[in-house]
Amino acid sequence: MINPSTGQARGNPLRALVTPLLRPSADHTPLLAQASRRWVRYLPYVMALAAISSLLPSSINVLSHDYGLNTGLAAALSVAQTAPLLLAPSRPLPAWWMIGVTDLLTSLLILTTGHTSSVWPWPATGLVGYLLLMLPLALRETRRTLVSVWLVTAAASLALSLMGSVRDFGGDNSLLAIALTGAVLLLGGALRERAEARRLLTEQEHISEAERERRTLLEERARIARELHDVVAHHMSVIAVQAASAPYRISGVPAEAAEEFTAIAGSARESLAEMRRLLGVLRSEESAAEKAPQPGVEQLAQLVETVGRAGVPAELTVAPELAEGVPQAVGLSAYRIVQEALANVVRHAPGARTWVSLATDGPALLVTVVNAPPPERTESLEASAEGTGQGLVGMRERVRLVDGRLDTGPLPDGGFKVAAVLPLDAPRETPA
Missing domain, CATH: 3.30.565.10 (Histidine kinase-like ATPase, C-terminal domain)
Structure with a gap:
């Protein structure tokens, strides 16, 4: 089927695989940035520097001595493989592009040398750096992106393994790379989804607490309304009844006084009616519930x-x-x-x-x-x-x-x- 808005085929497997890799997360907040302690916020960068410090010299030595690459070229490739780890805490997907392309280029260059005693297609130092990158990538990106990363890794590993099958390399670590990459991505994705579930649960608890407070407030308003009605309405009713019945209970009341008693009774009834209307509003959840004419x-x-x-x-x-x-x-x-x-x-x-x-x-x-x-x-x-x-x-x-x-x-x-x-x-x- 053709998408009328883009003119491209829907359900294209290649497009579905590549699209998540071209859209990194819009959230560039570093890992552990919300931690209360300062040293914890800097921990991902410290670990990245430690990884670079240990992998960089080891990678240069492995590429130059075990795989026969030129020392300068080995140094350049090693820097390109390890330096992007500094981006991993905040932008892991761009770092994956840099490291992945460099690892692929390194394997292709190794294929041109005559050294076949070492493992193929991934040098040990490059594989370790790649696995270290997988954890922050899994903690930041979506499940769909992680699946795309793993499929690309598996496809590249199998393709390079087939290309090197004609050479007598010391060992094939393509399946090991696929398994370890999948395991790290699965572990990181599970941790990320668990943290997201806890965050949503916390938000739901806050919403529930607000609802409880709101319900308590409404109950208190209803209680106040009942108390006001019990106290005030009783006295107002007594005033209205006494004022209305005074001309009949007391003999010889002048006409002016009788009229005054009638006015007092009317005012008391009006006040009582208005008070009941206001108490109805107080009992209701919204003040707009008042229905009587104003x-x-x-x-x-x-x-x-x-x-x-x-x-x-x-x-x-x-x-x-x-x-x-x-x-x-x-x-x-x-x-x-x-x-x-x-x-x-x-x-x-x-x-x-x-x-x-x-x-x-x-x-x-x-x-x-x-x-x-x-x-x-x-x-x-x-x-x-x-x-x-x-x-x-x-x-x-x-x-x-x-x-x-x-x-x-x-x-x-x-x-x-x-x-x-x-x-x-x-x-x-x-x-x-």
Whole structure:
């Protein structure tokens, strides 16, 4: 079959054999580079230098005396056979090309000499250097590459053995070279795959640990949600029931007081419903699981009215162009900011006159909540005058979510101001 993208035959055995040899590993990190000790990181290069130091003079002596090569030529071939071992820790496949071609050339040159008393086709020193190269090659390259290296080695050994069969050499070590090369490649490949399996197992353990931590976090959130519901919901339910039943349990309650009790019961039920919705989010795995409709600019009038019944005279001003077209995320942020600002007025400045305004400032929504100083002899409802500061943190978080700006601080006359600028071009969300 023909590959339409390359125009070459698929499944060509020669191509399948040569292709892995032409594509060395892209990872050039030296062997043992991740070791914590410095001397261990340098160990592969020290071993390579030791091998070169021992093999180089021995190879020159063997090639010149046992095989009859010229001393200069023997020295050049020996350097070419041993020096690439320095590349073995980081680039073993290019080193294999250099050493393999040199070993093949050496054997062909030996064939031209008249010395036949030594073994053929691989001199002992060259075979030792070749086997030393096989270990870092097996630790770095893929299984397919190792198979290609072994097949090329076997083919070259058998071909040279056949070429030297017409000569009376002292011995044939081609089968020994094939067996030893295969054994070293098999051992190195097994070590590499074992190390890879351990690495994957370690990664899987880390993933499992992260999942356990995540599951523990969700369980803790669910436990907190249950505790909040048990504690807060009980008291809120009691408040709602007592406020709703007060006009019937107490005789002679004025109409204004009965209306006030009704408002208190309604506020308690609304707070209880909102708390349950938030606890549902806390129980869920993702905060996006919330399904109930969220408040927006349209509910601000009801919010201001509720605060007014709590004893804080508040006025709301909304620009006519904001009646429609406010993105849901911006409307929700505006509502929460106003809600928290008014709650702070109720807690820290009860009875203070308050003004809430929403207007457009170019492509942004300007939300302003300003309260006057509280009336004289009015005490804060908070035990600490400074409060916890969580309300302002929540406002800043709301503003940050829509890429807006927040400005808060006291006024010279003793009042307080909250001003937020919320971009109106925030991404629109699909209504829940």
